[in-house]
Amino acid sequence: MSPEYAMEGVFSIKSDVFSFGVIILEIISGRSKNSFSEPHFSDDIRAFAWAKWKEEKTLEFLETSLRGNYSENEVVRSIQIALLCVQDDPNERPTMTEIVSYFNSSSEEVPLPQEPILSKSKKMEYMTSKSHSINDSINELSVSTFLPR
Template sequence: MVLVGSGYMSPEYAMQGRFSVKSDVFSFGVLILEIISGKKNNCFYQSEHDEDLLSYTWKQWKNGTPIELLDPTIRGSHSRNEVIRCIHIGLLCVQENPANRPTMATVVLMLDSYSVSLQLPQQPAFLLRNKANRNMPKRELQHDSLSSQSVPLYPR
């Protein structure tokens, strides 16, 4: 299922106004993926890929090329295993269902120790934009992403 989120906002908060500690985990997962990629989630769709950071990360993960997400400015100066583990943890944090996300205590353990095994992530929640937003100039999209209104878009 595809849901709408905005920036760091968890899908359950964006769609239903429900907030919990797992909402913070979602936000942290987005932050991990932003750090790895060097791109902001809410501006990622401005790229030639025309998709959000979470869907791009998922596509790279499923294709077996998660290292492609890595910010080009830090390529060559990283531990491949650490980068892939961080992407893996980020994907676990941005799971659509809050019950499938780890707690922050577990995230800390996963980041701190390779002895903690990681579950396989499922497809994360994706950000959808309507056709009108796709054609908006960049500055209008950025302004729109800062608005407090969150309008859910459903697949047709």
């Protein structure tokens, strides 16, 4: 679920891009998004992928049964594209057209991803710093606020 939908109830075409990125990460790692046993990666496949990307050990993210049967450049490029798809800010995510282009052309330059906001406190900080409030909707959808009696 994209951060903007989870935190604000706002859905857009970039929400699908986020989900697509998570699926790419799951396929490459051979794990579901919540199956990490390492304590500091326990709730987010993005944290594990980003850590391996930052350490320049992206091939350690790869499913062990696939090792030896892959193109190193294609795996690294796929992880880079997936990390672009799971950016917290929807404006920083590529469009599906751009993603298809990245996968179809090995010569096309893929932008470098930014570090995702991984902790819940950082997510809240990010969401409160956004220019519109939680009750505003940029997609002409209403957001209901429930108050106790």
